[in-house]
Amino acid sequence: MKLQKNSIDLSGMILKIAIVAMIAAIFSVSALALEVSSQSGSPSENYIILKNAQFSTDAVPPSSLSSSSLSSIEPLPTKPEDYYIVQFKGLILEEWKKDVRGTGAVIFSYVPNNAFIVRMNTSVKAELENLDSVQWIGFYDPSYRVSSTLSSGSKQNGKEDVLVMLFDAGCNEYVSNDVIFIGGKILDNGESILKVRINQSSITDIAAINGVSWVDRYVQPVVLNDVAAGILNVSTVQNTHGLTGSGQIIAVADTGLDTGFNDASMHDDLEGRIDTLDAWWEEYNDTGAEDNHGHGTHVAGSVLGNGN
Incomplete structure:
Protein backbone atom coordinates (compact mmCIF):
# COMPACT_ATOMS: atom_id res chain seq x y z
CA MET A 1 0.00 0.00 0.00
CA LYS A 2 2.81 2.37 0.85
CA LEU A 3 4.46 1.72 -2.50
CA GLN A 4 1.15 2.35 -4.22
CA LYS A 5 0.72 5.65 -2.36
CA ASN A 6 4.21 6.76 -3.33
CA SER A 7 3.45 5.83 -6.93
CA ILE A 8 0.30 7.92 -6.83
CA ASP A 9 2.14 10.89 -5.35
CA LEU A 10 4.86 10.59 -7.97
CA SER A 11 2.30 10.44 -10.78
CA GLY A 12 0.59 13.53 -9.43
CA MET A 13 3.89 15.39 -9.34
CA ILE A 14 4.67 14.39 -12.93
CA LEU A 15 1.20 15.54 -14.00
CA LYS A 16 1.70 18.93 -12.33
CA ILE A 17 5.09 19.35 -13.99
CA ALA A 18 3.59 18.45 -17.37
CA ILE A 19 0.78 21.00 -16.96
CA VAL A 20 3.23 23.74 -15.99
CA ALA A 21 5.42 22.87 -18.99
CA MET A 22 2.42 22.98 -21.33
CA ILE A 23 1.35 26.40 -20.02
CA ALA A 24 4.87 27.73 -20.42
CA ALA A 25 5.02 26.40 -23.97
CA ILE A 26 1.66 27.99 -24.85
CA PHE A 27 2.78 31.39 -23.57
CA SER A 28 6.08 31.03 -25.39
CA VAL A 29 4.37 30.22 -28.71
CA SER A 30 1.82 33.01 -28.18
CA ALA A 31 4.58 35.51 -27.52
CA LEU A 32 6.42 34.37 -30.64
CA ALA A 33 3.25 34.62 -32.75
CA LEU A 34 2.56 38.08 -31.36
CA GLU A 35 6.09 39.18 -32.21
CA VAL A 36 5.84 37.84 -35.78
CA SER A 37 2.40 39.41 -36.22
CA SER A 38 3.59 42.79 -34.99
CA GLN A 39 6.51 42.68 -37.40
CA SER A 40 4.77 41.53 -40.56
CA GLY A 41 1.10 42.43 -40.06
CA SER A 42 -1.89 40.26 -40.91
CA PRO A 43 -1.07 37.84 -43.75
CA SER A 44 -4.35 38.62 -45.52
CA GLU A 45 -3.61 42.34 -45.57
CA ASN A 46 -0.30 41.71 -47.31
CA TYR A 47 -1.92 39.91 -50.25
CA ILE A 48 -2.37 41.60 -53.61
CA ILE A 49 -5.43 40.32 -55.47
CA LEU A 50 -5.52 41.06 -59.20
CA LYS A 51 -7.84 39.73 -61.90
CA ASN A 52 -5.42 37.00 -62.92
CA ALA A 53 -2.83 36.92 -60.14
CA GLN A 54 -2.61 36.76 -56.36
CA PHE A 55 0.52 36.99 -54.27
CA SER A 56 1.81 38.07 -50.89
CA THR A 57 4.00 41.15 -50.78
CA ASP A 58 6.09 39.27 -48.23
CA ALA A 59 7.23 36.94 -51.03
CA VAL A 60 6.70 38.67 -54.37
CA PRO A 61 7.16 36.70 -57.62
CA PRO A 62 9.80 38.09 -60.00
CA SER A 63 8.64 40.31 -62.85
CA SER A 64 8.47 38.48 -66.17
CA LEU A 65 8.54 41.56 -68.40
CA SER A 66 9.35 45.23 -68.28
CA SER A 67 7.29 47.82 -70.12
CA SER A 68 10.51 49.30 -71.46
CA SER A 69 11.66 45.97 -72.91
CA LEU A 70 9.19 43.91 -74.90
CA SER A 71 9.46 40.16 -75.07
CA SER A 72 9.78 39.51 -78.79
CA ILE A 73 10.83 42.76 -80.49
CA GLU A 74 13.32 45.54 -80.08
CA PRO A 75 12.62 47.90 -77.15
CA LEU A 76 10.27 50.74 -77.98
CA PRO A 77 10.73 54.34 -76.86
CA THR A 78 8.96 54.64 -73.52
CA LYS A 79 7.71 57.32 -71.21
CA PRO A 80 9.95 58.31 -68.29
CA GLU A 81 7.15 57.20 -65.96
CA ASP A 82 5.95 53.68 -65.29
CA TYR A 83 3.13 51.94 -63.42
CA TYR A 84 3.49 50.37 -59.99
CA ILE A 85 1.34 48.74 -57.33
CA VAL A 86 1.63 50.70 -54.09
CA GLN A 87 0.40 48.88 -51.00
CA PHE A 88 -0.28 50.74 -47.76
CA LYS A 89 -0.02 49.67 -44.13
CA GLY A 90 -3.70 49.02 -43.48
CA LEU A 91 -6.92 50.68 -44.58
CA ILE A 92 -6.01 53.62 -46.80
CA LEU A 93 -6.48 57.09 -45.35
CA GLU A 94 -7.16 60.19 -47.45
CA GLU A 95 -4.09 61.87 -46.02
CA TRP A 96 -1.95 58.98 -47.28
CA LYS A 97 -3.28 59.49 -50.81
CA LYS A 98 -2.59 63.21 -50.51
CA ASP A 99 0.99 62.42 -49.52
CA VAL A 100 1.35 60.24 -52.63
CA ARG A 101 -0.10 62.90 -54.92
CA GLY A 102 2.14 65.47 -53.28
CA THR A 103 5.17 63.71 -54.75
CA GLY A 104 3.80 64.11 -58.27
CA ALA A 105 2.60 60.51 -58.57
CA VAL A 106 -0.75 59.83 -60.25
CA ILE A 107 -3.16 57.41 -58.55
CA PHE A 108 -5.32 55.12 -60.68
CA SER A 109 -7.53 52.16 -59.75
CA TYR A 110 -7.74 50.48 -56.35
CA VAL A 111 -6.26 47.00 -55.91
CA PRO A 112 -7.13 44.71 -52.99
CA ASN A 113 -5.70 44.67 -50.40
CA ASN A 114 -4.99 48.29 -49.43
CA ALA A 115 -3.25 49.21 -52.68
CA PHE A 116 -3.50 51.43 -55.75
CA ILE A 117 -1.94 51.36 -59.20
CA VAL A 118 0.23 54.46 -59.37
CA ARG A 119 2.12 56.13 -62.22
CA MET A 120 5.46 57.67 -61.32
CA ASN A 121 9.12 57.90 -62.26
CA THR A 122 11.98 56.30 -60.36
CA SER A 123 12.81 59.37 -58.29
CA VAL A 124 9.19 59.69 -57.12
CA LYS A 125 9.16 55.96 -56.40
CA ALA A 126 12.13 56.48 -54.09
CA GLU A 127 10.19 59.20 -52.26
CA LEU A 128 7.17 56.94 -51.82
CA GLU A 129 9.32 54.15 -50.44
CA ASN A 130 10.29 56.48 -47.59
CA LEU A 131 6.69 57.27 -46.61
CA ASP A 132 5.70 55.71 -43.28
CA SER A 133 2.29 54.75 -44.69
CA VAL A 134 3.68 52.64 -47.54
CA GLN A 135 4.03 48.90 -46.99
CA TRP A 136 5.36 47.82 -50.39
CA ILE A 137 5.89 49.00 -53.97
CA GLY A 138 6.14 46.64 -56.93
CA PHE A 139 6.14 46.94 -60.71
CA TYR A 140 2.73 46.46 -62.33
CA ASP A 141 4.00 43.60 -64.43
CA PRO A 142 2.62 43.15 -67.97
CA SER A 143 1.77 39.54 -67.12
CA TYR A 144 -0.84 40.92 -64.69
CA ARG A 145 -2.53 42.83 -67.52
CA VAL A 146 -3.60 39.96 -69.82
CA SER A 147 -6.96 38.23 -69.41
CA SER A 148 -6.90 34.46 -69.01
CA THR A 149 -9.83 34.26 -71.48
CA LEU A 150 -7.61 35.11 -74.45
CA SER A 151 -6.54 31.50 -74.92
CA SER A 152 -10.11 30.58 -75.89
CA GLY A 153 -10.73 33.55 -78.19
CA SER A 154 -11.81 33.39 -81.82
CA LYS A 155 -8.88 33.30 -84.23
CA GLN A 156 -8.51 34.63 -87.76
CA ASN A 157 -5.45 33.25 -89.56
CA GLY A 158 -3.46 33.08 -86.32
CA LYS A 159 -4.65 36.50 -85.24
CA GLU A 160 -6.90 37.55 -82.39
CA ASP A 161 -9.22 40.50 -81.88
CA VAL A 162 -8.57 42.03 -78.47
CA LEU A 163 -9.70 45.01 -76.45
CA VAL A 164 -6.84 47.13 -75.17
CA MET A 165 -7.78 49.29 -72.18
CA LEU A 166 -5.64 52.33 -71.42
CA PHE A 167 -4.99 54.00 -68.10
CA ASP A 168 -6.21 57.28 -69.59
CA ALA A 169 -6.96 58.83 -72.97
CA GLY A 170 -3.69 60.77 -72.82
CA CYS A 171 -1.88 57.50 -73.56
CA ASN A 172 -3.84 56.92 -76.78
CA GLU A 173 -1.46 58.34 -79.35
CA TYR A 174 1.74 56.62 -78.33
CA VAL A 175 -0.04 53.35 -77.42
CA SER A 176 -1.67 53.35 -80.87
CA ASN A 177 1.70 53.98 -82.51
CA ASP A 178 3.32 51.15 -80.56
CA VAL A 179 0.46 48.77 -81.42
CA ILE A 180 0.99 49.48 -85.12
CA PHE A 181 4.77 49.20 -84.68
CA ILE A 182 4.49 45.63 -83.37
CA GLY A 183 2.18 44.60 -86.21
CA GLY A 184 -1.26 45.24 -84.77
CA LYS A 185 -4.18 46.64 -86.73
CA ILE A 186 -6.45 49.09 -84.91
CA LEU A 187 -10.03 48.23 -85.82
CA ASP A 188 -11.65 50.82 -83.56
CA ASN A 189 -10.29 53.66 -81.45
CA GLY A 190 -12.37 54.83 -78.50
CA GLU A 191 -9.72 57.05 -76.89
CA SER A 192 -9.26 55.06 -73.69
CA ILE A 193 -10.02 51.69 -75.28
CA LEU A 194 -8.80 50.18 -78.55
CA LYS A 195 -10.06 47.24 -80.56
CA VAL A 196 -6.99 45.60 -82.08
CA ARG A 197 -6.28 42.64 -84.35
CA ILE A 198 -2.92 41.18 -83.45
CA ASN A 199 -0.88 38.00 -83.79
CA GLN A 200 -1.47 35.81 -80.76
CA SER A 201 2.25 35.70 -80.10
CA SER A 202 2.32 39.50 -79.78
CA ILE A 203 -0.41 39.86 -77.15
CA THR A 204 2.15 40.02 -74.35
CA ASP A 205 3.96 42.73 -76.32
CA ILE A 206 0.79 44.84 -76.28
CA ALA A 207 0.44 44.32 -72.52
CA ALA A 208 4.01 45.57 -72.08
CA ILE A 209 3.33 48.90 -73.80
CA ASN A 210 3.53 51.75 -71.32
CA GLY A 211 -0.01 53.02 -70.69
CA ILE A 250 -34.18 60.26 -64.05
CA ALA A 251 -30.55 60.48 -62.96
CA VAL A 252 -28.25 57.54 -63.68
CA ALA A 253 -24.82 57.50 -62.01
CA ASP A 254 -22.89 54.63 -63.53
CA THR A 255 -19.93 53.71 -65.75
CA GLY A 256 -20.76 56.24 -68.48
CA LEU A 257 -23.06 56.42 -71.49
CA ASP A 258 -22.34 55.11 -74.99
CA THR A 259 -19.95 57.50 -76.81
CA GLY A 260 -19.93 60.00 -73.95
CA PHE A 261 -21.10 62.89 -76.14
CA ASN A 262 -24.62 64.28 -76.18
CA ASP A 263 -24.72 64.67 -79.96
CA ALA A 264 -25.38 62.70 -83.14
CA SER A 265 -22.72 60.15 -82.18
CA MET A 266 -24.99 58.87 -79.38
CA HIS A 267 -27.04 55.72 -79.99
CA ASP A 268 -30.34 56.37 -81.78
CA ASP A 269 -32.37 55.19 -78.78
CA LEU A 270 -30.61 57.73 -76.55
CA GLU A 271 -30.01 60.70 -78.84
CA GLY A 272 -32.27 63.66 -78.11
CA ARG A 273 -33.44 62.22 -74.80
CA ILE A 274 -30.51 63.30 -72.63
CA ASP A 275 -30.84 66.40 -70.47
CA THR A 276 -27.31 66.56 -69.02
CA LEU A 277 -24.24 64.36 -69.39
CA ASP A 278 -21.38 64.82 -66.94
CA ALA A 279 -18.32 62.93 -65.72
CA TRP A 280 -16.98 62.94 -62.17
CA TRP A 281 -13.90 60.74 -62.50
CA GLU A 282 -11.20 63.38 -62.30
CA GLU A 283 -9.64 61.62 -59.30
CA TYR A 284 -8.83 58.68 -61.55
CA ASN A 285 -7.83 60.83 -64.53
CA ASP A 286 -10.84 59.77 -66.57
CA THR A 287 -12.63 62.97 -67.52
CA GLY A 288 -14.77 61.53 -70.32
CA ALA A 289 -18.36 60.32 -70.01
CA GLU A 290 -17.92 57.48 -72.53
CA ASP A 291 -18.90 54.02 -71.34
CA ASN A 292 -15.92 51.68 -71.59
CA HIS A 293 -17.63 49.10 -69.41
CA GLY A 294 -21.17 48.87 -70.79
CA HIS A 295 -23.13 48.75 -67.56
CA GLY A 296 -24.09 52.43 -67.58
CA THR A 297 -25.45 52.23 -71.13
CA HIS A 298 -27.37 49.08 -70.21
CA VAL A 299 -28.99 50.79 -67.21
CA ALA A 300 -29.83 53.90 -69.24
CA GLY A 301 -31.42 51.66 -71.86
CA SER A 302 -33.63 50.10 -69.19
CA VAL A 303 -34.65 53.56 -68.00
CA LEU A 304 -35.39 54.98 -71.46
CA GLY A 305 -36.70 51.85 -73.14
CA ASN A 306 -40.30 51.95 -74.35
CA GLY A 307 -40.83 48.21 -74.01
CA ASN A 308 -40.65 47.41 -77.73
Missing part, protein backbone atom coordinates in the same frame (compact mmCIF):
# COMPACT_ATOMS: atom_id res chain seq x y z
CA VAL A 212 -1.87 49.74 -71.25
CA SER A 213 -3.87 48.69 -68.19
CA TRP A 214 -5.64 45.53 -69.45
CA VAL A 215 -5.89 43.33 -72.55
CA ASP A 216 -8.99 41.20 -72.97
CA ARG A 217 -10.62 39.02 -75.61
CA TYR A 218 -13.05 40.89 -77.84
CA VAL A 219 -16.57 39.46 -77.74
CA GLN A 220 -19.05 40.52 -80.40
CA PRO A 221 -21.88 42.40 -78.65
CA VAL A 222 -25.34 40.90 -78.83
CA VAL A 223 -28.73 42.32 -77.88
CA LEU A 224 -29.47 41.38 -74.26
CA ASN A 225 -31.88 44.13 -73.22
CA ASP A 226 -34.80 43.15 -75.44
CA VAL A 227 -36.49 41.21 -72.62
CA ALA A 228 -36.02 43.87 -69.94
CA ALA A 229 -39.67 44.97 -70.00
CA GLY A 230 -40.80 41.54 -68.87
CA ILE A 231 -38.10 41.23 -66.23
CA LEU A 232 -38.96 44.67 -64.82
CA ASN A 233 -42.73 43.97 -64.88
CA VAL A 234 -43.31 47.11 -66.94
CA SER A 235 -46.76 46.06 -68.14
CA THR A 236 -47.97 45.53 -64.56
CA VAL A 237 -46.91 49.03 -63.55
CA GLN A 238 -48.42 50.59 -66.67
CA ASN A 239 -51.71 48.69 -66.64
CA THR A 240 -52.32 48.66 -62.89
CA HIS A 241 -51.06 52.07 -61.87
CA GLY A 242 -51.12 53.97 -65.15
CA LEU A 243 -47.45 54.91 -64.80
CA THR A 244 -45.48 55.22 -68.03
CA GLY A 245 -42.58 57.44 -66.95
CA SER A 246 -43.54 60.04 -69.51
CA GLY A 247 -42.16 63.49 -68.70
CA GLN A 248 -39.96 62.25 -65.86
CA ILE A 249 -36.27 63.08 -65.48
Whole structure:
Protein backbone atom coordinates (compact mmCIF):
# COMPACT_ATOMS: atom_id res chain seq x y z
CA MET A 1 0.00 0.00 0.00
CA LYS A 2 2.81 2.37 0.85
CA LEU A 3 4.46 1.72 -2.50
CA GLN A 4 1.15 2.35 -4.22
CA LYS A 5 0.72 5.65 -2.36
CA ASN A 6 4.21 6.76 -3.33
CA SER A 7 3.45 5.83 -6.93
CA ILE A 8 0.30 7.92 -6.83
CA ASP A 9 2.14 10.89 -5.35
CA LEU A 10 4.86 10.59 -7.97
CA SER A 11 2.30 10.44 -10.78
CA GLY A 12 0.59 13.53 -9.43
CA MET A 13 3.89 15.39 -9.34
CA ILE A 14 4.67 14.39 -12.93
CA LEU A 15 1.20 15.54 -14.00
CA LYS A 16 1.70 18.93 -12.33
CA ILE A 17 5.09 19.35 -13.99
CA ALA A 18 3.59 18.45 -17.37
CA ILE A 19 0.78 21.00 -16.96
CA VAL A 20 3.23 23.74 -15.99
CA ALA A 21 5.42 22.87 -18.99
CA MET A 22 2.42 22.98 -21.33
CA ILE A 23 1.35 26.40 -20.02
CA ALA A 24 4.87 27.73 -20.42
CA ALA A 25 5.02 26.40 -23.97
CA ILE A 26 1.66 27.99 -24.85
CA PHE A 27 2.78 31.39 -23.57
CA SER A 28 6.08 31.03 -25.39
CA VAL A 29 4.37 30.22 -28.71
CA SER A 30 1.82 33.01 -28.18
CA ALA A 31 4.58 35.51 -27.52
CA LEU A 32 6.42 34.37 -30.64
CA ALA A 33 3.25 34.62 -32.75
CA LEU A 34 2.56 38.08 -31.36
CA GLU A 35 6.09 39.18 -32.21
CA VAL A 36 5.84 37.84 -35.78
CA SER A 37 2.40 39.41 -36.22
CA SER A 38 3.59 42.79 -34.99
CA GLN A 39 6.51 42.68 -37.40
CA SER A 40 4.77 41.53 -40.56
CA GLY A 41 1.10 42.43 -40.06
CA SER A 42 -1.89 40.26 -40.91
CA PRO A 43 -1.07 37.84 -43.75
CA SER A 44 -4.35 38.62 -45.52
CA GLU A 45 -3.61 42.34 -45.57
CA ASN A 46 -0.30 41.71 -47.31
CA TYR A 47 -1.92 39.91 -50.25
CA ILE A 48 -2.37 41.60 -53.61
CA ILE A 49 -5.43 40.32 -55.47
CA LEU A 50 -5.52 41.06 -59.20
CA LYS A 51 -7.84 39.73 -61.90
CA ASN A 52 -5.42 37.00 -62.92
CA ALA A 53 -2.83 36.92 -60.14
CA GLN A 54 -2.61 36.76 -56.36
CA PHE A 55 0.52 36.99 -54.27
CA SER A 56 1.81 38.07 -50.89
CA THR A 57 4.00 41.15 -50.78
CA ASP A 58 6.09 39.27 -48.23
CA ALA A 59 7.23 36.94 -51.03
CA VAL A 60 6.70 38.67 -54.37
CA PRO A 61 7.16 36.70 -57.62
CA PRO A 62 9.80 38.09 -60.00
CA SER A 63 8.64 40.31 -62.85
CA SER A 64 8.47 38.48 -66.17
CA LEU A 65 8.54 41.56 -68.40
CA SER A 66 9.35 45.23 -68.28
CA SER A 67 7.29 47.82 -70.12
CA SER A 68 10.51 49.30 -71.46
CA SER A 69 11.66 45.97 -72.91
CA LEU A 70 9.19 43.91 -74.90
CA SER A 71 9.46 40.16 -75.07
CA SER A 72 9.78 39.51 -78.79
CA ILE A 73 10.83 42.76 -80.49
CA GLU A 74 13.32 45.54 -80.08
CA PRO A 75 12.62 47.90 -77.15
CA LEU A 76 10.27 50.74 -77.98
CA PRO A 77 10.73 54.34 -76.86
CA THR A 78 8.96 54.64 -73.52
CA LYS A 79 7.71 57.32 -71.21
CA PRO A 80 9.95 58.31 -68.29
CA GLU A 81 7.15 57.20 -65.96
CA ASP A 82 5.95 53.68 -65.29
CA TYR A 83 3.13 51.94 -63.42
CA TYR A 84 3.49 50.37 -59.99
CA ILE A 85 1.34 48.74 -57.33
CA VAL A 86 1.63 50.70 -54.09
CA GLN A 87 0.40 48.88 -51.00
CA PHE A 88 -0.28 50.74 -47.76
CA LYS A 89 -0.02 49.67 -44.13
CA GLY A 90 -3.70 49.02 -43.48
CA LEU A 91 -6.92 50.68 -44.58
CA ILE A 92 -6.01 53.62 -46.80
CA LEU A 93 -6.48 57.09 -45.35
CA GLU A 94 -7.16 60.19 -47.45
CA GLU A 95 -4.09 61.87 -46.02
CA TRP A 96 -1.95 58.98 -47.28
CA LYS A 97 -3.28 59.49 -50.81
CA LYS A 98 -2.59 63.21 -50.51
CA ASP A 99 0.99 62.42 -49.52
CA VAL A 100 1.35 60.24 -52.63
CA ARG A 101 -0.10 62.90 -54.92
CA GLY A 102 2.14 65.47 -53.28
CA THR A 103 5.17 63.71 -54.75
CA GLY A 104 3.80 64.11 -58.27
CA ALA A 105 2.60 60.51 -58.57
CA VAL A 106 -0.75 59.83 -60.25
CA ILE A 107 -3.16 57.41 -58.55
CA PHE A 108 -5.32 55.12 -60.68
CA SER A 109 -7.53 52.16 -59.75
CA TYR A 110 -7.74 50.48 -56.35
CA VAL A 111 -6.26 47.00 -55.91
CA PRO A 112 -7.13 44.71 -52.99
CA ASN A 113 -5.70 44.67 -50.40
CA ASN A 114 -4.99 48.29 -49.43
CA ALA A 115 -3.25 49.21 -52.68
CA PHE A 116 -3.50 51.43 -55.75
CA ILE A 117 -1.94 51.36 -59.20
CA VAL A 118 0.23 54.46 -59.37
CA ARG A 119 2.12 56.13 -62.22
CA MET A 120 5.46 57.67 -61.32
CA ASN A 121 9.12 57.90 -62.26
CA THR A 122 11.98 56.30 -60.36
CA SER A 123 12.81 59.37 -58.29
CA VAL A 124 9.19 59.69 -57.12
CA LYS A 125 9.16 55.96 -56.40
CA ALA A 126 12.13 56.48 -54.09
CA GLU A 127 10.19 59.20 -52.26
CA LEU A 128 7.17 56.94 -51.82
CA GLU A 129 9.32 54.15 -50.44
CA ASN A 130 10.29 56.48 -47.59
CA LEU A 131 6.69 57.27 -46.61
CA ASP A 132 5.70 55.71 -43.28
CA SER A 133 2.29 54.75 -44.69
CA VAL A 134 3.68 52.64 -47.54
CA GLN A 135 4.03 48.90 -46.99
CA TRP A 136 5.36 47.82 -50.39
CA ILE A 137 5.89 49.00 -53.97
CA GLY A 138 6.14 46.64 -56.93
CA PHE A 139 6.14 46.94 -60.71
CA TYR A 140 2.73 46.46 -62.33
CA ASP A 141 4.00 43.60 -64.43
CA PRO A 142 2.62 43.15 -67.97
CA SER A 143 1.77 39.54 -67.12
CA TYR A 144 -0.84 40.92 -64.69
CA ARG A 145 -2.53 42.83 -67.52
CA VAL A 146 -3.60 39.96 -69.82
CA SER A 147 -6.96 38.23 -69.41
CA SER A 148 -6.90 34.46 -69.01
CA THR A 149 -9.83 34.26 -71.48
CA LEU A 150 -7.61 35.11 -74.45
CA SER A 151 -6.54 31.50 -74.92
CA SER A 152 -10.11 30.58 -75.89
CA GLY A 153 -10.73 33.55 -78.19
CA SER A 154 -11.81 33.39 -81.82
CA LYS A 155 -8.88 33.30 -84.23
CA GLN A 156 -8.51 34.63 -87.76
CA ASN A 157 -5.45 33.25 -89.56
CA GLY A 158 -3.46 33.08 -86.32
CA LYS A 159 -4.65 36.50 -85.24
CA GLU A 160 -6.90 37.55 -82.39
CA ASP A 161 -9.22 40.50 -81.88
CA VAL A 162 -8.57 42.03 -78.47
CA LEU A 163 -9.70 45.01 -76.45
CA VAL A 164 -6.84 47.13 -75.17
CA MET A 165 -7.78 49.29 -72.18
CA LEU A 166 -5.64 52.33 -71.42
CA PHE A 167 -4.99 54.00 -68.10
CA ASP A 168 -6.21 57.28 -69.59
CA ALA A 169 -6.96 58.83 -72.97
CA GLY A 170 -3.69 60.77 -72.82
CA CYS A 171 -1.88 57.50 -73.56
CA ASN A 172 -3.84 56.92 -76.78
CA GLU A 173 -1.46 58.34 -79.35
CA TYR A 174 1.74 56.62 -78.33
CA VAL A 175 -0.04 53.35 -77.42
CA SER A 176 -1.67 53.35 -80.87
CA ASN A 177 1.70 53.98 -82.51
CA ASP A 178 3.32 51.15 -80.56
CA VAL A 179 0.46 48.77 -81.42
CA ILE A 180 0.99 49.48 -85.12
CA PHE A 181 4.77 49.20 -84.68
CA ILE A 182 4.49 45.63 -83.37
CA GLY A 183 2.18 44.60 -86.21
CA GLY A 184 -1.26 45.24 -84.77
CA LYS A 185 -4.18 46.64 -86.73
CA ILE A 186 -6.45 49.09 -84.91
CA LEU A 187 -10.03 48.23 -85.82
CA ASP A 188 -11.65 50.82 -83.56
CA ASN A 189 -10.29 53.66 -81.45
CA GLY A 190 -12.37 54.83 -78.50
CA GLU A 191 -9.72 57.05 -76.89
CA SER A 192 -9.26 55.06 -73.69
CA ILE A 193 -10.02 51.69 -75.28
CA LEU A 194 -8.80 50.18 -78.55
CA LYS A 195 -10.06 47.24 -80.56
CA VAL A 196 -6.99 45.60 -82.08
CA ARG A 197 -6.28 42.64 -84.35
CA ILE A 198 -2.92 41.18 -83.45
CA ASN A 199 -0.88 38.00 -83.79
CA GLN A 200 -1.47 35.81 -80.76
CA SER A 201 2.25 35.70 -80.10
CA SER A 202 2.32 39.50 -79.78
CA ILE A 203 -0.41 39.86 -77.15
CA THR A 204 2.15 40.02 -74.35
CA ASP A 205 3.96 42.73 -76.32
CA ILE A 206 0.79 44.84 -76.28
CA ALA A 207 0.44 44.32 -72.52
CA ALA A 208 4.01 45.57 -72.08
CA ILE A 209 3.33 48.90 -73.80
CA ASN A 210 3.53 51.75 -71.32
CA GLY A 211 -0.01 53.02 -70.69
CA VAL A 212 -1.87 49.74 -71.25
CA SER A 213 -3.87 48.69 -68.19
CA TRP A 214 -5.64 45.53 -69.45
CA VAL A 215 -5.89 43.33 -72.55
CA ASP A 216 -8.99 41.20 -72.97
CA ARG A 217 -10.62 39.02 -75.61
CA TYR A 218 -13.05 40.89 -77.84
CA VAL A 219 -16.57 39.46 -77.74
CA GLN A 220 -19.05 40.52 -80.40
CA PRO A 221 -21.88 42.40 -78.65
CA VAL A 222 -25.34 40.90 -78.83
CA VAL A 223 -28.73 42.32 -77.88
CA LEU A 224 -29.47 41.38 -74.26
CA ASN A 225 -31.88 44.13 -73.22
CA ASP A 226 -34.80 43.15 -75.44
CA VAL A 227 -36.49 41.21 -72.62
CA ALA A 228 -36.02 43.87 -69.94
CA ALA A 229 -39.67 44.97 -70.00
CA GLY A 230 -40.80 41.54 -68.87
CA ILE A 231 -38.10 41.23 -66.23
CA LEU A 232 -38.96 44.67 -64.82
CA ASN A 233 -42.73 43.97 -64.88
CA VAL A 234 -43.31 47.11 -66.94
CA SER A 235 -46.76 46.06 -68.14
CA THR A 236 -47.97 45.53 -64.56
CA VAL A 237 -46.91 49.03 -63.55
CA GLN A 238 -48.42 50.59 -66.67
CA ASN A 239 -51.71 48.69 -66.64
CA THR A 240 -52.32 48.66 -62.89
CA HIS A 241 -51.06 52.07 -61.87
CA GLY A 242 -51.12 53.97 -65.15
CA LEU A 243 -47.45 54.91 -64.80
CA THR A 244 -45.48 55.22 -68.03
CA GLY A 245 -42.58 57.44 -66.95
CA SER A 246 -43.54 60.04 -69.51
CA GLY A 247 -42.16 63.49 -68.70
CA GLN A 248 -39.96 62.25 -65.86
CA ILE A 249 -36.27 63.08 -65.48
CA ILE A 250 -34.18 60.26 -64.05
CA ALA A 251 -30.55 60.48 -62.96
CA VAL A 252 -28.25 57.54 -63.68
CA ALA A 253 -24.82 57.50 -62.01
CA ASP A 254 -22.89 54.63 -63.53
CA THR A 255 -19.93 53.71 -65.75
CA GLY A 256 -20.76 56.24 -68.48
CA LEU A 257 -23.06 56.42 -71.49
CA ASP A 258 -22.34 55.11 -74.99
CA THR A 259 -19.95 57.50 -76.81
CA GLY A 260 -19.93 60.00 -73.95
CA PHE A 261 -21.10 62.89 -76.14
CA ASN A 262 -24.62 64.28 -76.18
CA ASP A 263 -24.72 64.67 -79.96
CA ALA A 264 -25.38 62.70 -83.14
CA SER A 265 -22.72 60.15 -82.18
CA MET A 266 -24.99 58.87 -79.38
CA HIS A 267 -27.04 55.72 -79.99
CA ASP A 268 -30.34 56.37 -81.78
CA ASP A 269 -32.37 55.19 -78.78
CA LEU A 270 -30.61 57.73 -76.55
CA GLU A 271 -30.01 60.70 -78.84
CA GLY A 272 -32.27 63.66 -78.11
CA ARG A 273 -33.44 62.22 -74.80
CA ILE A 274 -30.51 63.30 -72.63
CA ASP A 275 -30.84 66.40 -70.47
CA THR A 276 -27.31 66.56 -69.02
CA LEU A 277 -24.24 64.36 -69.39
CA ASP A 278 -21.38 64.82 -66.94
CA ALA A 279 -18.32 62.93 -65.72
CA TRP A 280 -16.98 62.94 -62.17
CA TRP A 281 -13.90 60.74 -62.50
CA GLU A 282 -11.20 63.38 -62.30
CA GLU A 283 -9.64 61.62 -59.30
CA TYR A 284 -8.83 58.68 -61.55
CA ASN A 285 -7.83 60.83 -64.53
CA ASP A 286 -10.84 59.77 -66.57
CA THR A 287 -12.63 62.97 -67.52
CA GLY A 288 -14.77 61.53 -70.32
CA ALA A 289 -18.36 60.32 -70.01
CA GLU A 290 -17.92 57.48 -72.53
CA ASP A 291 -18.90 54.02 -71.34
CA ASN A 292 -15.92 51.68 -71.59
CA HIS A 293 -17.63 49.10 -69.41
CA GLY A 294 -21.17 48.87 -70.79
CA HIS A 295 -23.13 48.75 -67.56
CA GLY A 296 -24.09 52.43 -67.58
CA THR A 297 -25.45 52.23 -71.13
CA HIS A 298 -27.37 49.08 -70.21
CA VAL A 299 -28.99 50.79 -67.21
CA ALA A 300 -29.83 53.90 -69.24
CA GLY A 301 -31.42 51.66 -71.86
CA SER A 302 -33.63 50.10 -69.19
CA VAL A 303 -34.65 53.56 -68.00
CA LEU A 304 -35.39 54.98 -71.46
CA GLY A 305 -36.70 51.85 -73.14
CA ASN A 306 -40.30 51.95 -74.35
CA GLY A 307 -40.83 48.21 -74.01
CA ASN A 308 -40.65 47.41 -77.73
